[in-house]
Amino acid sequence: xxxxxxxxxxxxxxAGLGFTFSNTSEGYALLSHSLSTAQRDFxxxxxxxxxxxxxxxxxxTQFPGAQGAVMAIWKGCIEWGSRLxxxxxxxxxxxGDLGSGxxxxxxxxxxxxxxxxxxxxxxxxxxxxxxxxxxAYTEINGSGSWRMRFYDSWNWADGPGSISGSQMxxxxxxxxxxxxxxxxxxSANAQATMAPAIxxxxxxxxxxxxxxxxxxxxKYGVAGANKPIVSGITSAVLGQITITGSNFGANNExxxxxxxxxxxxxxxxxxxxxxxxxxxxxxxxxxxxAQSGDVLVRNTSLSGGVSLSNAWPFDIxxxxxxxxxxxxxxxxNSTGATGELYIFGSQNVAANDTVLTAAAVPxxxxxxxxxGQGSGLLPVSNGIFCLNxxxxxxxxxxxxxxxxxxxxxxxxxxxxPGGQISAGQTWNFQFWHRENGGVSNFTDAVSYTFCN
Ligand SMILES: [Zn+2]
Numbered sequence: 001x002x003x004x005x006x007x008x009x010x011x012x013x014x015a016g017l018g019f020t021f022s023n024t025s026e027g028y029a030l031l032s033h034s035l036s037t038a039q040r041d042f043x044x045x046x047x048x049x050x051x052x053x054x055x056x057x058x059x060x061t062q063f064p065g066a067q068g069a070v071m072a073i074w075k076g077c078i079e080w081g082s083r084l085x086x087x088x089x090x091x092x093x094x095x096g097d098l099g100s101g102x103x104x105x106x107x108x109x110x111x112x113x114x115x116x117x118x119x120x121x122x123x124x125x126x127x128x129x130x131x132x133x134x135x136a137y138t139e140i141n142g143s144g145s146w147r148m149r150f151y152d153s154w155n156w157a158d159g160p161g162s163i164s165g166s167q168m169x170x171x172x173x174x175x176x177x178x179x180x181x182x183x184x185x186x187s188a189n190a191q192a193t194m195a196p197a198i199x200x201x202x203x204x205x206x207x208x209x210x211x212x213x214x215x216x217x218x219k220y221g222v223a224g225a226n227k228p229i230v231s232g233i234t235s236a237v238l239g240q241i242t243i244t245g246s247n248f249g250a251n252n253e254x255x256x257x258x259x260x261x262x263x264x265x266x267x268x269x270x271x272x273x274x275x276x277x278x279x280x281x282x283x284x285x286x287x288x289x290a291q292s293g294d295v296l297v298r299n300t301s302l303s304g305g306v307s308l309s310n311a312w313p314f315d316i317x318x319x320x321x322x323x324x325x326x327x328x329x330x331x332x333n334s335t336g337a338t339g340e341l342y343i344f345g346s347q348n349v350a351a352n353d354t355v356l357t358a359a360a361v362p363x364x365x366x367x368x369x370x371x372g373q374g375s376g377l378l379p380v381s382n383g384i385f386c387l388n389x390x391x392x393x394x395x396x397x398x399x400x401x402x403x404x405x406x407x408x409x410x411x412x413x414x415x416x417p418g419g420q421i422s423a424g425q426t427w428n429f430q431f432w433h434r435e436n437g438g439v440s441n442f443t444d445a446v447s448y449t450f451c452n
Pocket of ligand 1: 176177195
């Protein structure tokens with residue numbers, strides 16, 4: 001693969017601080033290659049070794065699921081996007097302005113890789129060696145794919161704000177190197193992100209300037225009037241998102257970020273998705289292999305960069321079925337232990353496979369599982385009733401086993417009147433049983449959400 005390198009484009013360290021910018025003229029230059037829509041993915045192999053490279057652990061709603069070097073490089077690359085990435089926030093040095101290219105060009109963050117990869121893998125990683133003033137470089141092959149390397153001997157900083165004067169800014173360097181990846185050469189404009197050098201502590205080139213913008217627009221064309229635009233993502237149903245925007249086609253692909261360490265960088269896509277409301281809305285189920293990242297929409301009746309929308313942040317926790325929770329803990333029963341409730345199954349209403357199980361309850365006693373959507377703390381007999389005492393439903397009577405357990409297959413198609421369960425609802429369950437000696441007691445209560 002080495003033989004196919006066209007341009008090992010590097011970014012150098014400016015010797016010393018305080019160098020002056022004197023050239024403000026248009027100075028961009030273009031490399032011969034461009035990236036097809038099939039090569040818009042980028043991944044990060046996070047092998048940075050200095051502590052400052054991964055000490056940003058604060059979540060950012062515009063970069064969900066990422067932190068440290070991964071988040072910094074994600075920010076650096078999407079700055080070249082056609083329009084604001086989400087609300088454009090995420091970089092305090094250019095508030096509300098991440099995503100500035102205005103061209104028929106958008107990249108898709110495809111999560112983390114766990115290998116360096118070849119030139120065709122579009123992965124950002126570190127490399128050891130003697131840099132001689134070089135910070136990083138991007139290898140490019142003739143078919144329009146690439147690999148980005150950062151020398152790990154530098155004191156890299158992941159931001160997210162300004163950095164100290166002894167550090168090198170990873171986001172700025174990623175932004176510069178991704179400029180090479182997409183087909184930009186060094187600019188003669190010293191204030192451009194594509195200027196060939198950067199100083200210690202410098203963060204100004206996180207933001208591409210007019211010269212860089214002119215370059216990417218010359219390479220890919222000014223963003224077309226028919227280019228799909230994503231302007232929001234909401235979720236009314238677990239497992240599903242509604243994408244709002246404009247210029248969506250009759251038939252679209254929705255691109256998701258694939259789970260870390262899975263796949264080869266090819267975006268996770270859902271095809272054959274129609275739009276509604278005059279091409280302004282798309283409803284799509286989120287595939288299992290998706291993770292938090294970006295969502296893009298491609299109008300399949302178009303081709304090239306104009307067919308692919310801007311990248312919009314997507315937090316998968318907003319659509320995932322929540323886990324179980326404890327509603328309240330019971331009192332010890334006549335076994336000496338506190339009864340426990342377990343709920344097994346897929347949470348999927350169509351699967352209808354929920355099994356309620358009580359444990360550590362008295363053997364050979366009658367009991368029944370109860371459920372409701374409210375909660376309470378009502379002392380009853382020897383125990384504590386954790387549901388709303390005036391709005392709960394009883395399931396069929398069961399007998400506990402000699403192993404001090406009881407079990408019930410919850411049939412969603414055969415529930416008590418008024419107690420129907422639907423996807424998206426959370427219900428609380430508890431087991432109510434006779435004690436040895438004639439009184440009653442309860443297990444703890446567990447909340448359980450049903451989903452599609
Ligand atoms: Zn360079």
